[in-house]
Amino acid sequence: xxxxxxxxxxxxxxxxxxxxxxxxxxxxxxxxxxxxxxxxxxxxxxxxxxxxxxxxxxxxxxxxxxxxxxxxxxxxxxxxxxxxxxxxxxxxxxxxxxxxxxxxxxxxxxxxxxxxxxxxxxxxxxxxxxxxxxxxxxxxxxxxxxxxxxxxxxxxxxxxxxxxxxxxxxxxxxxxxxxxxxxxxxxxxxxxxxxxxxxxxxxxxxxxxxxxxxxxxxxxxxxxxxxxxxxxxxxxxxxxxxxxxxxxxxxxxxxxxxxxxxxxxxxxxxxxxxxxxxxxxxxxxxxxxxxxxxxxxxxxxxxxxxxxxxxxxxxxxx
Amino acid sequence: xxxxxxxxxxxxxxxxxxxxxxxxxxxxxxxxxxxxxxxxxxxxxxxxxxxxxxxxxxxxxxxxxxxxxxxxxxxxxxxxxxxxxxxxxxxxxxxxxxxxxxxxxxxxxxxxxxxxxxxxxxxxxxxxxxxxxxxxxxxxxxxxxxxxxxxxxxxxxxxxxxxxxxxxxxxxxxxxxxxxxxxxxxxxxxxxxxxxxxxxxxxxxxxxxxxxxxxxxxxxxxxxxxxxxxxxxxxxxxxxxxxxxxxxxxxxxxxxxxxxxxxxxxxxxxxxxxxxxxxxxxxxxxxxxxxxxxxxxx
Numbered sequence: 001x002x003x004x005x006x007x008x009x010x011x012x013x014x015x016x017x018x019x020x021x022x023x024x025x026x027x028x029x030x031x032x033x034x035x036x037x038x039x040x041x042x043x044x045x046x047x048x049x050x051x052x053x054x055x056x057x058x059x060x061x062x063x064x065x066x067x068x069x070x071x072x073x074x075x076x077x078x079x080x081x082x083x084x085x086x087x088x089x090x091x092x093x094x095x096x097x098x099x100x101x102x103x104x105x106x107x108x109x110x111x112x113x114x115x116x117x118x119x120x121x122x123x124x125x126x127x128x129x130x131x132x133x134x135x136x137x138x139x140x141x142x143x144x145x146x147x148x149x150x151x152x153x154x155x156x157x158x159x160x161x162x163x164x165x166x167x168x169x170x171x172x173x174x175x176x177x178x179x180x181x182x183x184x185x186x187x188x189x190x191x192x193x194x195x196x197x198x199x200x201x202x203x204x205x206x207x208x209x210x211x212x213x214x215x216x217x218x219x220x221x222x223x224x225x226x227x228x229x230x231x232x233x234x235x236x237x238x239x240x241x242x243x244x245x246x247x248x249x250x251x252x253x254x255x256x257x258x259x260x261x262x263x264x265x266x267x268x269x270x271x272x273x274x275x276x277x278x279x280x281x282x283x284x285x286x287x288x289x290x291x292x293x294x295x296x297x298x299x300x301x302x303x304x305x306x307x308x309x310x311x312x313x314x315x316x317x318x
Numbered sequence: 319x320x321x322x323x324x325x326x327x328x329x330x331x332x333x334x335x336x337x338x339x340x341x342x343x344x345x346x347x348x349x350x351x352x353x354x355x356x357x358x359x360x361x362x363x364x365x366x367x368x369x370x371x372x373x374x375x376x377x378x379x380x381x382x383x384x385x386x387x388x389x390x391x392x393x394x395x396x397x398x399x400x401x402x403x404x405x406x407x408x409x410x411x412x413x414x415x416x417x418x419x420x421x422x423x424x425x426x427x428x429x430x431x432x433x434x435x436x437x438x439x440x441x442x443x444x445x446x447x448x449x450x451x452x453x454x455x456x457x458x459x460x461x462x463x464x465x466x467x468x469x470x471x472x473x474x475x476x477x478x479x480x481x482x483x484x485x486x487x488x489x490x491x492x493x494x495x496x497x498x499x500x501x502x503x504x505x506x507x508x509x510x511x512x513x514x515x516x517x518x519x520x521x522x523x524x525x526x527x528x529x530x531x532x533x534x535x536x537x538x539x540x541x542x543x544x545x546x547x548x549x550x551x552x553x554x555x556x557x558x559x560x561x562x563x564x565x566x567x568x569x570x571x572x573x574x575x576x577x578x579x580x581x582x583x584x585x586x587x588x589x590x591x592x593x594x595x596x597x598x599x600x601x602x603x604x605x606x607x608x609x610x611x612x613x614x615x616x
Contacts, residue, residue: 037422041431044419044492048442051453051489054463058456063466102349109345117346124353130598131361132550134567135590138574139360142367142587174356181353233444240447242553243567247574254448258557261452269456272449280441 052273059270071266075274078267084256090168091252092238095176096231099184102177103230107188108219111197125185128178137244140175144248169250176238183237184230191226195219232282239275361594367587389588393564398592400564404480405548408487413541415488416495417503423496424503436500439493446490447553454486455558478559486554491544498543502536539607546600549593566593 059071075081103125110118128136144160163170197219204214220227242254251259253275261268371382388394423435457464458477465471476482506529514524552567559568566589573586 037426040418040422041435044415048438048489048493050464051457054457055453057463102352105345106349109342112345113342114346117343121346121349124350124357127353128357129546130594130601131357132552132567132590132593132597134550134552134570135364135593136357136360138570138583138586138590139362139364141574142363142583143360146363177352178357236444240449240553242448242556243571246556247571254553257448257452261455261557265455269452272452275449276445276453279444283441283444284437 052276055269055273059266059273062266071264071270072274074264074267075271078260078264080251080256080259081271084251084253087168087251088239088253091172091176092235094170094173095180095238096234098173099177099180099234100227100230103181103184103188104220104223104227107185107192108197108215111192112201122185122189125181129182133179133241133243134247136175136178137247140171140244141248144171164248166250169248171248172245172250172252175244176234176241179241179244180230180234180237183233187226187230187233188223191223191229195222228285232285236279236282239279364587364590364594367584368591371584385584385588386591388585389592394566394569394585394589397564397566397569398589400480401549401566402596404483404487404563404565405545408484408491408548409541409544411484412488412491412495412544413537416492416540417499417537419492420496420499420503424500435496439496442493443490443497446551448557450486450489451554451557454482454489458482458485478562480563483555483559483563486558487548487551491548494544494547495540498540499533499536502533502540505536506532535607535610539604542600542604542607546597546604549596549600 060069061067106121110121131139144164146160163174200218200222201214204218205211209218238252240254241252242258245252246255246258257268257271257275260271368385369381369383370379371384372379390398419435423432426432454462454477456462458470458475459465460471460477462477465475465477477485510528510532511524514528519527550567552565552571555563555565555568556571559565570586570589570593573589574583
């Protein structure tokens with residue numbers, strides 16, 4: 001580790017020792033970190049690539065039977081695939097819409113005229129991080145059990161039944177929105193920090209713009225990349241969510257993958273690999289959007305917003 | 319939408335921002351109501367169920383510590399300990415490996431390598447749950463590719479075990495740590511190192527007195543984040559081990575779906591409460607650390 005600095009710093013000033021004997025220092029400085037760094041990165045690369053590669057091999061190659069792509073070609077016609085995927089996509093769309101509709105007005109409103117509410121909004125949005133999804137779902141089941149137990153005579157009971165509709169379980173949208181709030185908040189907060197909202201609003205209002213126009217055409221376009229970031233993270237979260245859906249007895253995508261794994265192990269691995277690639281593509285898009293925003297605005301919070309939302313814990317792994 | 323105000327547009331004077339204030343909070347109202355209903359209500363129900371008991375005969379509800387007590391005994395305690403053990407172990411390993419990888423990336427000169435590693439980390443840190451479990455089943459499971467090639471099963475390898483789970487958890491924890499520690503290591507300015515060298519410090523002395531103290535909050539914060547992340551993980555373990563490794567998330571799921579005994583719901587609630595307390599402690603450690611570590615990063 002001793003020899004790292006020279007490589008890290010392309011010697012803006014150059015230490016006197018290096019100036020006196022540049023060659024010797026450079027040779028010594030370079031070889032060791034190269035070996036060390038190469039070994040670390042190679043081992044890490046191995047660990048991270050091998051599961052992906054062997055998943056692919058597993059899906060196309062059956063020992064003793066040769067290579068076949070049946071696991072991939074059979075996905076579309078598999079029982080329940082289309083339904084569960086469409087359900088997941090529908091849930092994701094509804095969750096994104098609800099989360100943004102709740103978070104954008106709250107964050108903009110807090111910035112415009114209610115700064116004292118800001119800590120409250122922040123705490124409310126970050127609290128779900130403290131409650132693991134499995135704990136949230138125990139609470140949700142308890143509440144849902146009140147329906148038949150206590151409310152069967154009241155009109156509220158119909159609401160309880162409606163949110164648990166098998167074909168589009170609204171209760172999942174509500175739960176996922178709660179899970180997504182921390183990520184949506186962080187992404188939007190970072191975006192808003194780079195924009196001077198009150199000045200923008202005042203400027204637009206002075207030009208005669210209506211309030212709705214200000215929101216839709218002035219504020220939202222400035223938040224485009226953080227809106228995209230929030231949406232992508234929510235999408236990834238909903239597509240991969242298993243815990244809540246399975247314990248409430250619904251069958252979106254992740255639950256479907258598990259349910260076919262017993263009979264068609266190859267296909268479940270193939271679908272897993274595909275869903276990883278899709279998530280990968282989405283997050284690449286997201287980081288593109290993030291870097292573009294970062295280069296467009298010199299304000300420091302913009303890049304940290306993207307990385308903060310990317311580093312957010314537990315987004316897909318509950 | 320913030321504050322539909324009655325003032326005509328363009329009626330501008332210095333008090334405009336102040337006049338808008340009384341109604342801007344309306345924008346936050348839907349969010350707060352939603353959080354109260356969809357987050358506050360379930361969590362409240364959880365707390366209530368964890369500390370009360372319904373008497374089946376009279377229907378009366380009484381306050382009791384019995385569920386919490388049961389959740390800290392026998393197999394439940396084992397599962398809590400198992401979760402804490404697994405999370406702590408994987409978080410320690412991932413903190414070390416992640417920092418090492420991050421240091422290798424930070425000290426490398428190529429921008430391409432750095433970008434590639436950071437993007438890959440962003441993806442892999444979000445790669446969890448069911449797909450991850452199946453990727454590892456295909457790799458290191460009983461008929462997994464690597465297992466067959468390396469004849470690992472005869473060497474005693476078992477993916478469906480504590481060690482197996484740890485190997486899988488590292489797959490998303492290490493990238494998460496890379497993402498956390500790269501900014502921290504970037505904040506370690508080369509000038510400090512040069513100053514230390516010019517003052518005659520050895521490399522060990524530099525790390526002991528400058529490097530680690532500056533990095534400590536970030537690394538500790540990263541560790542805590544990883545711990546929380548591993549602690550809350552359920553899907554991977556559920557898809558993989560079923561019940562063969564005692565984990566609190568699996569126990570809760572079992573109790574909730576009535577796999578064990580009817581009437582276990584309250585213990586599930588108590589266990590959830592235990593988890594929330596632990597996760598809350600984790601956050602209580604993490605947030606101040608994060609605030610402290612940002613001091614050096616700008």
